[in-house]
Amino acid sequence: MLTKRIIPCLDIKNGRTVKGVNFINLRDAGDPVELAKIYSQNGADELVFLDISATEERRKTLAKLVLDVAAAINIPFTVGGGISTVEDVDVLLQNGADKVSINSSAVKNPQLINDLSSKFGSQCIVVAIDAKNIEGEWVVHLVGGKVPTALNLFDWAVEVEKRGAGEILFTSMDNDGTKDGFANEALAKLTELINIPVIASGGAGTIQHFTDTFITGKSDAALAASVFHFKEIEISELKKELQKQGIPVRI
Amino acid sequence: MNIIIIDYGAGNIKSIQFAVERLGYEAILSNDETVIRNADKVIFPGVGEASSAMRKLRASGLDALIPTLKQPVLGICLGMQLMCNSSQENNTKGLGIFDVDVVQFSNKVKVPQIGWNQISKLNSPLFKGVSEDEYMYLVHSYYAPMCDEAIASTNYELTYASALQKNNFFGVQFHPEKSSLAGAKILENFILLNQTK
Numbered sequence: 001m002l003t004k005r006i007i008p009c010l011d012i013k014n015g016r017t018v019k020g021v022n023f024i025n026l027r028d029a030g031d032p033v034e035l036a037k038i039y040s041q042n043g044a045d046e047l048v049f050l051d052i053s054a055t056e057e058r059r060k061t062l063a064k065l066v067l068d069v070a071a072a073i074n075i076p077f078t079v080g081g082g083i084s085t086v087e088d089v090d091v092l093l094q095n096g097a098d099k100v101s102i103n104s105s106a107v108k109n110p111q112l113i114n115d116l117s118s119k120f121g122s123q124c125i126v127v128a129i130d131a132k133n134i135e136g137e138w139v140v141h142l143v144g145g146k147v148p149t150a151l152n153l154f155d156w157a158v159e160v161e162k163r164g165a166g167e168i169l170f171t172s173m174d175n176d177g178t179k180d181g182f183a184n185e186a187l188a189k190l191t192e193l194i195n196i197p198v199i200a201s202g203g204a205g206t207i208q209h210f211t212d213t214f215i216t217g218k219s220d221a222a223l224a225a226s227v228f229h230f231k232e233i234e235i236s237e238l239k240k241e242l243q244k245q246g247i248p249v250r251i
Numbered sequence: 252m253n254i255i256i257i258d259y260g261a262g263n264i265k266s267i268q269f270a271v272e273r274l275g276y277e278a279i280l281s282n283d284e285t286v287i288r289n290a291d292k293v294i295f296p297g298v299g300e301a302s303s304a305m306r307k308l309r310a311s312g313l314d315a316l317i318p319t320l321k322q323p324v325l326g327i328c329l330g331m332q333l334m335c336n337s338s339q340e341n342n343t344k345g346l347g348i349f350d351v352d353v354v355q356f357s358n359k360v361k362v363p364q365i366g367w368n369q370i371s372k373l374n375s376p377l378f379k380g381v382s383e384d385e386y387m388y389l390v391h392s393y394y395a396p397m398c399d400e401a402i403a404s405t406n407y408e409l410t411y412a413s414a415l416q417k418n419n420f421f422g423v424q425f426h427p428e429k430s431s432l433a434g435a436k437i438l439e440n441f442i443l444l445n446q447t448k
Contacts, residue, residue, distance in 0.1 A: 002366050002367070074431050074432070094265065096265035098266070120298075124298065
């Protein structure tokens with residue numbers, strides 16, 4: 001049976017992990033490669049690296065990081081952040097990334113989704129959507145949730161699927177950072193509406209939140225950062241609990 | 252041990268090369284007929300779309316070479332699918348090594364299948380030391396139906412062949428290079444197969 005995926009997300013700036021991490025036995029908590037190795041050994045199903053650097057050097061630094069990560073781990077990983085051209089994607093995939101995630105660049109130039117999926121295959125194109133519930137309507141936002149667009153989450157998701165995305169990573173800006181649980185109502189609507197996998201993001205605080213997003217939100221995968229980085233939730237324990245609840249997971 | 256990964260411009264081969272290196276072997280990328288023919292083991296990767304991958308194979312003459320190889324050959328993901336008779340993906344004619352036609356999942360399930368699923372009814376030296384119902388990482392929209400050459404099966408919408416073998420030719424739909432320790436074991440089994448050219 002296809003299992004539900006647990007995906008730790010690492011924020012990267014200039015080749016280093018950004019958000020603080022609380023791992024003992026880690027020589028260098030800022031080293032994304034070392035962190036990635038630990039997560040892959042501890043039962044993470046996949047990893048996401050989100051690059052938030054804004055320097056001239058960022059493309060080169062990210063490409064090098066991807067190569068180092070690919071050499072070190074034996075689970076799939078996605079790279080996102082600032083990717084806007086076919087050439088960007090080509091370099092990252094050649095260096096060993098399994099998937100790339102695009103966000104603002106897809107909103108600004110939806111044709112990019114078609115171009116990427118026809119050149120590299122849908123399976124490696126993740127479209128990340130950040131949205132906020134404004135008076136009952138889920139509005140797509142850019143720049144980490146700062147800039148609203150005219151797009152509705154559900155319309156945009158349908159379009160993204162049609163254009164050839166292989167997966168959607170939906171972050172609810174309302175839930176992100178709250179540790180109050182995922183936006184399961186919107187997620188359930190989204191997973192019913194489209195026929196590609198949906199990764200839930202934003203709001204993970206407890207093990208129960210993961211159970212809820214898989215059952216109520218019908219999510220295919222759940223992504224979180226700080227609860228894993230600060231060891232508030234151990235992936236092995238999380239998976240054992242999910243299994244007890246009858247949710248298929250890889251143990 | 253001379254391991255060659257066929258390099259024809261289709262997909263993520265770096266990960267396979269790294270996975271082989273983690274096992275303590277070296278894998279060389281090549282599209283040269285003589286180099287490939289002289290290898291001890293040949294890995295035939297592939298991700299992306301079937302018809303354009305076949306076009307690339309034909310352009311380099313590899314479509315004629317691969318079916319004549321005598322050493323163990325391992326097709327991975329799209330590589331496995333291209334070793335079949337045909338693929339429904341843009342009505343692509345395959346290499347015809349495995350006598351099965353690759354078809355698309357229906358919209359009763361999410362397509363592509365992305366994630367970790369189990370491999371069962373394991374029946375090949377490729378799976379020596381690998382537990383029945385072990386989890387492997389899969390990403391695909393098309394599949395090979397169950398057939399005589401199936402050496403592993405997986406369930407998604409229906410039970411399909413997630414690995415195939417015919418003589419020295421092996422094909423796996425999953426990504427052993429991305430499937431943690433069990434995947435590494437399968438790659439190692441392939442590298443250590445006793446068969447040579």
